[in-house]
Amino acid sequence: MKTIHWKRPVLVAGISLCLSAGLMGCSSDGDSDSGNGGGNNGLPALSDSQINAPDGQLSARIQTTTGGVPHITADNLESAAFGSGYVQARDNVCLIADSIIRARGERALFYGPGPDVAAALPVGINVVTDFSYKALGLLEKANEEFTELSAPSQAMLRGFAEGYNKYVDETAPSDLPAKCNQAPWVRSISAEDLYAYYQLVALYASGDNFVQGPLFAAVPPNTSPAPMPAMPAASADAASAEARLMASNVAGLTPEALGLKTDYNDRGMGSNGWGIGSEMTENGKGALLANPHFPYTGNRRLYQMQITVPGVYDVNGAGLIGIVIPLIGFNDNVAWTHTVSTAQHFTLYDLTLKSGDPLTYIKDGEEKPITQKTISVEVNVGGGNTATFERDFYYSEHGPMLAGNVINSNLPSWGGNFVGRPTAFTYRDANTDTARIVVDQWLNMGRARNVDQFQQPFESCGSVLWVNTMYADDSGQAFYIDGTSVPSLSGGALQAFQARANTNPVVGGLFNAGVTLLDGSRGLNDWVEGDCEGRIAYDGMPKLERRDYVQNSNDSYWATNPDEFLTGFSPLYGSTESILSPRTRMGLAMLENPTDTGLSTVAPAGSDGKFTGEEIIKALYSNRAYYAETLLDELLARCDTADTTPIATDDSSSRSVAEGCTALANWDGVYDVDSRGAHVFRVFIGDYDPAFPSEFSMAFDPANPETTPGTPNEAPADISQDPMLASLARGLDKLDQVNIAYDARLGDVQRQQQSTGTPPSGMPGKSGSPIEWHGNQNLEGGFNIVRPDTGRVEDGTRYPRSAPAGTLANTGSLSSTANEGWLIAYGTSWHFGLSFTDEGPQGYGLISYGQSDDPSSAFFQDQDLRYSAKDYRKLLYTQADITADAELQTETIETSVETEAGAE
Numbered sequence: 001m002k003t004i005h006w007k008r009p010v011l012v013a014g015i016s017l018c019l020s021a022g023l024m025g026c027s028s029d030g031d032s033d034s035g036n037g038g039g040n041n042g043l044p045a046l047s048d049s050q051i052n053a054p055d056g057q058l059s060a061r062i063q064t065t066t067g068g069v070p071h072i073t074a075d076n077l078e079s080a081a082f083g084s085g086y087v088q089a090r091d092n093v094c095l096i097a098d099s100i101i102r103a104r105g106e107r108a109l110f111y112g113p114g115p116d117v118a119a120a121l122p123v124g125i126n127v128v129t130d131f132s133y134k135a136l137g138l139l140e141k142a143n144e145e146f147t148e149l150s151a152p153s154q155a156m157l158r159g160f161a162e163g164y165n166k167y168v169d170e171t172a173p174s175d176l177p178a179k180c181n182q183a184p185w186v187r188s189i190s191a192e193d194l195y196a197y198y199q200l201v202a203l204y205a206s207g208d209n210f211v212q213g214p215l216f217a218a219v220p221p222n223t224s225p226a227p228m229p230a231m232p233a234a235s236a237d238a239a240s241a242e243a244r245l246m247a248s249n250v251a252g253l254t255p256e257a258l259g260l261k262t263d264y265n266d267r268g269m270g271s272n273g274w275g276i277g278s279e280m281t282e283n284g285k286g287a288l289l290a291n292p293h294f295p296y297t298g299n300r301r302l303y304q305m306q307i308t309v310p311g312v313y314d315v316n317g318a319g320l321i322g323i324v325i326p327l328i329g330f331n332d333n334v335a336w337t338h339t340v341s342t343a344q345h346f347t348l349y350d351l352t353l354k355s356g357d358p359l360t361y362i363k364d365g366e367e368k369p370i371t372q373k374t375i376s377v378e379v380n381v382g383g384g385n386t387a388t389f390e391r392d393f394y395y396s397e398h399g400p401m402l403a404g405n406v407i408n409s410n411l412p413s414w415g416g417n418f419v420g421r422p423t424a425f426t427y428r429d430a431n432t433d434t435a436r437i438v439v440d441q442w443l444n445m446g447r448a449r450n451v452d453q454f455q456q457p458f459e460s461c462g463s464v465l466w467v468n469t470m471y472a473d474d475s476g477q478a479f480y481i482d483g484t485s486v487p488s489l490s491g492g493a494l495q496a497f498q499a500r501a502n503t504n505p506v507v508g509g510l511f512n513a514g515v516t517l518l519d520g521s522r523g524l525n526d527w528v529e530g531d532c533e534g535r536i537a538y539d540g541m542p543k544l545e546r547r548d549y550v551q552n553s554n555d556s557y558w559a560t561n562p563d564e565f566l567t568g569f570s571p572l573y574g575s576t577e578s579i580l581s582p583r584t585r586m587g588l589a590m591l592e593n594p595t596d597t598g599l600s601t602v603a604p605a606g607s608d609g610k611f612t613g614e615e616i617i618k619a620l621y622s623n624r625a626y627y628a629e630t631l632l633d634e635l636l637a638r639c640d641t642a643d644t645t646p647i648a649t650d651d652s653s654s655r656s657v658a659e660g661c662t663a664l665a666n667w668d669g670v671y672d673v674d675s676r677g678a679h680v681f682r683v684f685i686g687d688y689d690p691a692f693p694s695e696f697s698m699a700f701d702p703a704n705p706e707t708t709p710g711t712p713n714e715a716p717a718d719i720s721q722d723p724m725l726a727s728l729a730r731g732l733d734k735l736d737q738v739n740i741a742y743d744a745r746l747g748d749v750q751r752q753q754q755s756t757g758t759p760p761s762g763m764p765g766k767s768g769s770p771i772e773w774h775g776n777q778n779l780e781g782g783f784n785i786v787r788p789d790t791g792r793v794e795d796g797t798r799y800p801r802s803a804p805a806g807t808l809a810n811t812g813s814l815s816s817t818a819n820e821g822w823l824i825a826y827g828t829s830w831h832f833g834l835s836f837t838d839e840g841p842q843g844y845g846l847i848s849y850g851q852s853d854d855p856s857s858a859f860f861q862d863q864d865l866r867y868s869a870k871d872y873r874k875l876l877y878t879q880a881d882i883t884a885d886a887e888l889q890t891e892t893i894e895t896s897v898e899t900e901a902g903a904e
């Protein structure tokens with residue numbers, strides 16, 4: 001057994017709070033230029049010929065290499081985007097088609113109402129989300145604002161749409177993948193449709209949280225949220241559907257009743273990222289770990305491609321399917337990755353309603369109107385019939401109204417009393433308008449050649465929406481920034497909120513759950529507009545440049561590098577002086593102790609303690625777990641003391657843990673497919689859950705967050721009452737319940753299996769045989785994160801997926817079906833280790849679930865099998881490497897389009 005030893009003491013930095021009056025970094029200031037790459041961003045301005053295809057004649061060369069990775073080369077950005085749209089449609093047309101109708105609010109038109117949201121809200125989920133996305137105005141705004149986008153953004157959105165349309169036009173409906181075979185929703189799209197979808201993506205960590213209930217249920221007292229038919233029913237089928245849609249009472253709704261989350265810190269996404277500088281690499285150049293943890297199914301899958309426009313842009317990376325440009329990747333000189341930020345991207349307001357008038361609120365003594373807008377949705381009601389339903393939605397000066405009781409059961413519905421007054425709830429979203437700079441932001445990051453150029457898009461009121469950024473370059477510079485969209489509040493507003501949170505447990509609890517609830521009766525709590533539309537500008541963003549490392553694993557910016565704590569920023573960015581997750585501590589252990597193998601056989605940076613790209617990917621694949629390395633010895637010692645003594649599992653039951661202890665004693669301490677007994681530790685830690693400081697005798701020390709809290713409380717004199725052994729005993733009971741042997745290989749009980757393609761309302765099946773899957777979970781302090789997904793539809797879609805029938809509590813989602821184990825469908829996805837060398841960037845990695853979601857594709861599970869075997873690919877970047885690939889296929893695609901008036 002090995003313990004973690006730190007290579008150097010942690011220095012204590014001064015702590016300051018942004019809640020005190022007048023602190024820097026709490027308000028907004030800066031420029032708003034996000035144009036074509038000239039001016040303020042320090043990059044050469046782009047000419048029209050570099051942006052737009054001449055006379056609309058689009059042409060792109062596509063070289064597809066091992067793993068189905070397309071390398072797209074074109075003479076201009078519009079044609080490069082044309083290639084991007086084509087290859088993404090070729091591999092994932094069903095996902096893109098669904099994403100577009102989702103953003104357009106048309107799922108009910110094509111799929112029907114869908115299942116009821118819940119018994120408490122008997123309205124089909126497709127109806128609810130269609131109304132909600134229309135209430136957010138995604139398509140309406142896209143149509144109104146498209147011509148205001150920068151020239152590169154317009155060109156690339158047009159090009160992508162044309163590439164997608166080329167594939168759709170040239171593919172017979174009967175040749176489409178099974179989940180959208182013959183589907184009417186697979187049709188040509190416009191650049192505006194695509195822009196509407198980008199607005200949805202921008203809202204993943206903010207407004208998109210509210211589309212399955214809180215927005216739809218926001219109605220004044222004595223008003224039904226049920227949509228009404230716009231005209232009399234045309235058939236008996238339509239009349240029946242209308243009756244089903246038109247009955248709800250929102251006053252008693254709760255998030256629990258609707259199956260909605262109450263912890264808004266849980267984004268459903270995570271990641272690890274390292275930017276490693278010259279002091280910690282073999283050659284003094286930079287290195288990077290990219291390791292997003294995203295769903296394996298649905299529209300948050302990642303897709304790898306290289307886009308090259310000579311003299312303009314040359315990036316190999318991956319982005320969310322449907323996004324025209326790589327979001328995590330590298331060029332000749334710089335590499336970057338992202339992790340989901342702890343920052344808050346919206347503020348909730350409680351409005352003080354005028355007595356007797358639920359559509360008027362009082363702010364600073366003045367009356368303000370709550371406006372309303374009638375929205376309509378078309379619904380497929382069966383029998384080949386559609387019906388139009390309509391309903392009013394409501395808005396304050398800040399944005400849409402929300403049902404407070406559907407956000408948190410401690411909040412009232414519209415008109416109920418909160419803090420002693422009749423109240424309604426609304427919110428303002430910092431990402432409402434950032435979709436317009438998505439292409440500009442990542443285009444200019446990918447054009448950068450050094451850290452100064454890389455920072456310039458952020459300085460120009462740029463935003464990476466909801467993710468932190470880690471960066472490394474060929475000069476050996478490492479850089480971190482939380483460049484997300486965060487509301488800018490004045491020092492006075494922050495002081496007032498702190499006082500409110502301290503005295504109102506509901507407000508304090510909501511803040512801990514990721515929601516800032518402001519008093520909407522005071523103008524003091526309005527955002528500081530500045531030059532960045534109410535968002536905190538570059539000067540107020542947490543950021544750090546280092547020559548050793550920067551890192552993030554979804555904790556706040558505070559401990560990016562424990563030698564230089566970051567403090568003094570808006571509390572909306574996340575907590576400081578707070579306990580780090582065991583995953584963050586596992587990552588820091590590998591960075592701070594680069595020659596220590598822990599319980600694995602892999603030294604993170606090799607014997608010399610200096611990283612290379614290939615050593616980084618091997619460190620990820622070492623599958624170490626923080627709690628195994630810090631608790632296993634103690635647990636085994638208590639096992640020895642207990643021997644066969646029955647251990648109490650509750651007041652009336654007990655059992656021996658001896659066989660489980662034997663499995664743990666024989667475990668190699670990591671989560672490889674051949675590791676035996678790893679799952680025993682998982683069910684132990686899932687029950688013991690030492691995330692609660694009360695389990696430890698060593699208290700949390702903010703000067704040493706990497707190693708505290710730690711050391712379990714002393715064992716009781718009566719070993720039968722030992723809490724660690726009791727957790728092990730309860731975990732063993734769970735394994736017995738589903739007939740899983742204690743000494744099983746991890747690969748026999750932790751597997752990944754994709755689903756057969758099934759259209760909405762179909763019955764999913766399992767595709768192929770289960771694939772053994774290595775990796776571990778957050779609860780055990782894993783770093784190479786994988787976990788099951790119990791959702792019945794693919795993430796963000798209505799396509800059915802095969803999922804566990806049920807799971808057992810406190811086990812890391814162990815299937816309740818005998819012998820099924822853990823069915824992995826989330827975690828390490830697009831991942832690579834990269835180092836800059838004299839020969840250019842050298843990267844190694846995979847997309848763990850492959851490039852295509854079509855089971856008939858050769859690229860559906862090829863990389864799944866490689867991931868299972870830890871058989872990472874070299875990421876091909878130079879033309880020489882691409883040409884030398886044994887599986888190279890080359891094609892040129894061309895078309896012509898009519899240039900829209902004013903789009904040049």
